[in-house]
Amino acid sequence: xAGVTQTPKFQVLKTGQSMTLQCAQDMNHNSMYxxxxxxxxxxxxxxxxxxxxxxxxxxxxxxxxxxxLNKREFSLRLESAxxxxxxxxxxxxxxxGGNSPLHFGNGTRLTVT
Amino acid sequence: GQxxxxxxxxxxxQEGEDFTTYCNSSTTLSNIQWYKQRPxxxxxxxIQLVKSGEVKKQKRLTFQFGEAKKNSSLHITATQTTDxxxxxxxxxxxxxxxxxxxxxxxxVSS
Numbered sequence: 355x356a357g358v359t360q361t362p363k364f365q366v367l368k369t370g371q372s373m374t375l376q377c378a379q380d381m382n383h384n385s386m387y388x389x390x391x392x393x394x395x396x397x398x399x400x401x402x403x404x405x406x407x408x409x410x411x412x413x414x415x416x417x418x419x420x421x422x423l424n425k426r427e428f429s430l431r432l433e434s435a436x437x438x439x440x441x442x443x444x445x446x447x448x449x450x451g452g453n454s455p456l457h458f459g460n461g462t463r464l465t466v467t
Numbered sequence: 468g469q470x471x472x473x474x475x476x477x478x479x480x481q482e483g484e485d486f487t488t489y490c491n492s493s494t495t496l497s498n499i500q501w502y503k504q505r506p507x508x509x510x511x512x513x514i515q516l517v518k519s520g521e522v523k524k525q526k527r528l529t530f531q532f533g534e535a536k537k538n539s540s541l542h543i544t545a546t547q548t549t550d551x552x553x554x555x556x557x558x559x560x561x562x563x564x565x566x567x568x569x570x571x572x573x574x575v576s577s
Contacts, residue, residue, distance in 0.1 A: 387564065394476070396555060396569035397510065404564075412564060444509060452559035453498060455512035 356380055360445050360459035367435045367466045375430040375462050377445030385448045386428035387456065388412075388420060390441040397444065403428055404451050435466045471558045473568030480575055486543040488571035490556035499532055499539045500565065502555045510555060513541075546575050 361376045388400040399412030401420040409420050419431045443462045448454040472491045480486050498517045502510040516532035523530045529542045553572045557565040
């Protein structure tokens with residue numbers, strides 16, 4: 355099993371460009387999450403999807419959009435990238451929301467110049 | 468909004484010394500989870516605590532959940548170089564998603 359797969363691993367964008375981070379899980383999990391990790395800030399929740407067909411804002415949703423394409427896939431879109439969005443982005447999934455362990459992908463390191 | 472505070476931010480120990488990190492919430496939590504992230508890696512789930520006053524052990528690691536379900540701790544006995552990394556707690560109020568603390572980064576010198 356691959357677990358949680360994120361693409362791409364690295365990306366450099368110019369300010370104002372757009373991109374979509376892809377995430378897929380093969381564990382038949384119901385819930386999926388996007389976190390960003392910045393030095394000294396821990397992991398901050400951007401958006402989550404408790405189940406297929408639903409999405410909710412987390413702690414830092416501004417500047418991002420998400421799509422729960424199906425049960426397996428949860429994408430994160432930056433419509434107009436800003437330097438403040440330079441970060442490491444982690445996708446995670448869990449079987450039953452916050453009562454189950456989160457399984458993380460390997461992360462996407464994004465730099466916005 | 469819900470906040471999860473974690474201290475200390477950094478801790479350096481000599482191999483064989485003990486280590487403790489503390490997690491405090493401003494609100495009562497339904498459950499708390501602990502994760503470990505090795506340098507350059509992704510967070511990996513260690514354990515979940517659900518009951519008031521719960522204590523769980525994994526080899527040299529001891530996890531506690533406070534009686535009021537607002538605080539938790541992770542204690543490592545006799546640290547080893549393999550314990551190096553950042554330890555995160557993550558708490559959840561009923562009906563909300565997990566919120567992570569900022570983590571405690573542990574370094575160990577031999």
